[in-house]
Amino acid sequence: MGIRWQFYDTANLTRILHCGPYRPALAPCDRCRSDCDFHVLARALTKYRLGIHEAAALRKRSGGISVGGPSLDDIPGYASLKPWARSLTEDLAKERSGEIGWQDVDRGLLIYGPPGTGKTFFATALARSCGLPLVTASVSKWQSAGHLGDLLAAMKATFEKARSQQPSILFLDELDSIGDRTRFKGEHGVYSTQVVNYLLECIDGVEGRDKIVVVAATNFPEAIDPALLRSGRIERHVRLDLPDADERADILRFHLGFACISDELRSLAADLDGWTPADLERLARDAKRHARAKERPTRLADLADALPPLRTLSDETVARVSIHEAGHAVVTLLLWSDMKVALSVRRNYRPTASTERLGHARFFHPDPEVHTRESMENLICGALAGAAAEELVLGAHSNGAGGRQGSDIEYATRFATLIVASYGMGESLLFALEETKIEASTARRLPSPMQSEISGIMRKQFDRAKALLSQHVTILKSLTDSLLEKENLTADEVATLFRGGASTILKR
Known part of the structure; x- marks a missing residue:
């Protein structure tokens, strides 16, 4: 099967892989029984010019576990994060093909900034683009498990799940809830110190670092123990700010399913200064609900109707x-x-x-x-x-x-x-x-x-x-x-x- 991948763009190649004589070679593996992420694989084929059997081997090495939803190329915004994400995607493809070792892949990323900026959504898109399984957890969920032993057991179970699917991406939300050992005092300090120490042990792995990329999120980076953020652990730190007017228009376009940004949509987005991506997504949901009630496709008028009342300052x-x-x-x-x-x-x-x-x-x-x-x-x-x-x-x-x-x-x-x-x-x-x-x-x-x-x-x-x-x-x-x-x-x-x-x- 000597197709010359470099002459096809990603979209067309995805369709070719999804049908015809190539699909049997890329059938679901016994381990996951899931379909291949053809979008991710197509980009790897065009970039590294692999043959179909090499592609099948690559797919089996990745475990065939994909994350639903959009990829990094699909989602709007995230200008500060996408360069790192694309670099990680390329490094993972090179690691899979044997060009580099896992030691050359970034260990982790801390995303910090105001709430509602879409940190979890980014982690999902990153996992899809990388073709890796995504394991999610939050410190608050670990803490809700019960006493110290239950918390540590929940933490261990999260890392074991990520390890069983490696290479994988582990997303840890609310990392600041772990705290900083230098600020702990009294009996609570002993408890919290054990939690931080165990998390450090989980991140490092028992026999050296596992093939897990840790992506953590926080609104308060200054509250995190510095040992967690040093090189070799969660080593890259990127701020995610509120979207500007152009990004707000693109976010609304994406969630509304519009093909392009009209002047009217751009004007509307310009008046939503300070709105987070979460606010904009909720607004788009409300607009689509208005359209469903009228049994027709979503229009810009539905978005205008879904807006909260305009306030005028004295x-x-x-x-x-x-x-x-x-x-x-x-x-x-x-x-x-x-x-x-x-x-x-x-x-x-x-x-x-x-x-x-x-x-x-x-x-x-x-x-x-x-x-x-x-x-x-x-x-x-x-x-x-x-x-x-x-x-x-x-x-x-x-x-x-x-x-x-x-x-x-x-x-x-x-x-x-x-x-x-x-x-x-x-x-x-x-x-x-x-x-x-x-x-x-x-x-x-x-x-x-x-x-x-x-x-x-x-x-x-x-x-x-x-x-x-x-x-x-x-x-x-x-x-x-x-x-x-x-x-x-x-x-x-x-x-x-x-x-x-x-x-x-x-x-x-």
Whole structure:
């Protein structure tokens, strides 16, 4: 059977393999009794130009166990993850053909970022693209098994299942629930330390690393024991952010089953800033339900009907949010000469359970090679500048500066804690915490003198931001007025307004 695979694209070759004289050679194996994943195999054939008997051998080595659903090529988004995923897919194909050994394949990946961004969905698509079985587990399910012995037994059973199907992909959700041994205290600390140690043993394997790729997910990477994330274990770490407007349109197209993205769909997706992939999938489900009730295919009108009611902010709230975001921009541009800032505010928005972000300041700045106390204080000052602008103009700041992880106050608290407790930049040179262990809640567990010093740093930088804004109130007003008018300001527009206001001040 001398078909020349390289002259066929993946779609056509998939159809060829699925029928005719080639299918018997690729029949289900005794081990799994499942059909071959022809889509994955076709790509391997075109890339490595294998013969049909080599393909059959390749299929038997992979175990023939495939995961249903779309592959990486089918799903929208995941721009930060797909390069690694494609590299893994190619390495696995080379390992199967004997070109490389398993020691040359990546051991694991940590996906971190806000909830609802589709971490589990990505793991499923990855397994299908790799042609590997997927075993899923979550730490919370292990913990629900009962006492310590039951938890460890559930953990062991998960890894045994993955080992029995290897090579395989093991997806571990909520990895942060395992915790970090350096933070454990008392009797609970002994319990939790045993859990972490046993997980390390399972990942490493009894006789060296098994042919298992561990993909873990978390919303809080800083809460994970560093030993789990070192090279040789869960060694690659990639952030998965909320989708932008183009990605939101593509996600809706995918879940709605539309062939292409229309201008109307793109416009609708642009108004859903802050929506997670999970929010968008639910919206698509609701739209399809509307269409089913009318016994017809899904249309864009069904999507519009499924949207939550549009909320319109009061003029007072829009003005406050604009002042807040403009405050971030003014102070940041005063303190960092190479910084760029883009601003946005939403007068009309559709709320979701995931987020109700009313305004946003995006910063474009290369990470410094090293930090000094001055550079870290500048970051704190810039983070608190939004609240300072509100207080300067309106007399008090709102709850928009705090209340959640990732907020301005949480960010400032974290950096002030680094200054005092980790970098020896405070009143004491004492090394109290590793930088990877620090989050805003860490400050509450520090000695009172350190807590007071952290609070003092933040208060000083808040007052500094307010003083800078009072000296450049003309620029603050110019940016605020433009943001109120346009609702979106690019980094270039912000820079032009900032320079114009600064030159006016110099002339005076």
